[in-house]
Amino acid sequence: MVAPDPVDARLLAMLAEMGRAAVHELAARLGMDPREAATRLITLSGSGLPLLVGVECDPNGIRKALANSVAWGSYTGPVQSGPVPGGPVQAGPGHAVRGTPSGAYPPAPGTVRGTPSGSYRQGPPSGPFPAQPHPVPTAQEPLNTWGPPQSSSWARGDHAPAPKARTGKIGSTLETEGLEGARFTIQLVEVVDPADFLFTAAGYKLADGERAVVVHTELANTGTVTFNALPDMYLVLMTGTGETVGKAPVSLSSRPPHKIGVQPGETAGGHTVYVLPENTVVTSVRWSSRPETDLNTLVWTVDD
Known part of the structure; x- marks a missing residue:
């Protein structure tokens, strides 16, 4: 080989x-x-x-x-x-x-902001299906922000509705839309900072001058389209200097990570791990459906 x-x-x-x-x-x-x-x-x-x-x-x-x-x-x-x-x-x-849930979560030192919720409900994964023309929306099925793809309103911005409020604090549940027409809410349940104990208890090591942060979010699919992405793929921390900190490629057995796919009517939770310089100040948590921000981006302020 x-x-x-x-x-x-x-x-x-x-x-x-x-x-x-x-x-x-x-x-x-x-x-x-x-x-x-x-x-x-x-x-x-x-x-x-x-x-x-x-x-x-x-x-x-x-x-x-x-x-x-x-x-x-x-x-x-x-x-x-x-x-x-x-x-x-x-x-x-x-x-x-x-990352399989293993019962109750052990307590961890550090500042825990927010209140952990209960069980996680995960629907069966469903892969993407070949793109199809969108049906004409009815009165009970409102148009997407920019109208149906391939229609004249898709390329026009004069009929776009005013941007919704997409900001909140820890514990807030914010509503947004996905790239494939999915409608859902995301709640920032808690921020554990620092979370060094959870990180090292899972068998990982932090370098000198580093700390770990764990963010718990829950996504509730309120529409009729399956959410097919990883809920925290573009969930980042915002720092006091305007920089972003992306998720670390690790998962903690005591804090299960997100799984791909949330069926309509279901709610799924997960934890995202970050490793950042020890003295970095985290000011907010930002969620987007793509690498860059857009009208559907959500931001939660983290109080000191």
Whole structure:
């Protein structure tokens, strides 16, 4: 077997750490394009490594999507089998799934802002389906901010509604929309700062002059479209100097991470870990559906 290049080595190291994960989640932790990660994993799987790249779905959801494809009128081919970026990846047998809830959370020192909520409810993951023309909205189904794609209102800004309030404090629940028409609310439940004890208890080490922060958020899908992304993919900390701190590629067994996919009517929670300089002042937490900010970006102020 040919030795893997540095990118493959990072993929394998993270996969060995997690044991089992969806490709989207694995790619997000490494800051990679999920399609590139999937291609590399499939190649590595065929090289003789004890690595299985698979795919799973919600059977009822897939059957419903296939039934609706006749009405959409643009999907006529067969369903292709084989690995896709949203499928699970498992490195050999006997590996535990990291981040599985393990009962009550142990207390941790440091400032805990907010009140932890109860159980987590996670619906079955559902991968993206081929893009289809949007149906004409009815009176009960309001238009998206910029109108249906491919329509004249999509490119026009004169009919765009005024931006909604997208700011709050720890404990606030804010409403927003996703890139695929999903409607949901996100609550910033708590911010544990510092969270060094949780970080080291999970087997990780902080360098001198570093500290850990853990942010707990919950996403409630209030619409009729499945939320298919990782809820905290672009959840960042804002500092007093205007810089952003992205999530660390680690997960804590005592504070389960987010999983990909939230079905309509369901609520899913998760924890995001950050590592930053010890003296850095965190002023706010920002959520976006994409790397850059837009009208749907949410911001929660963190009080000192």
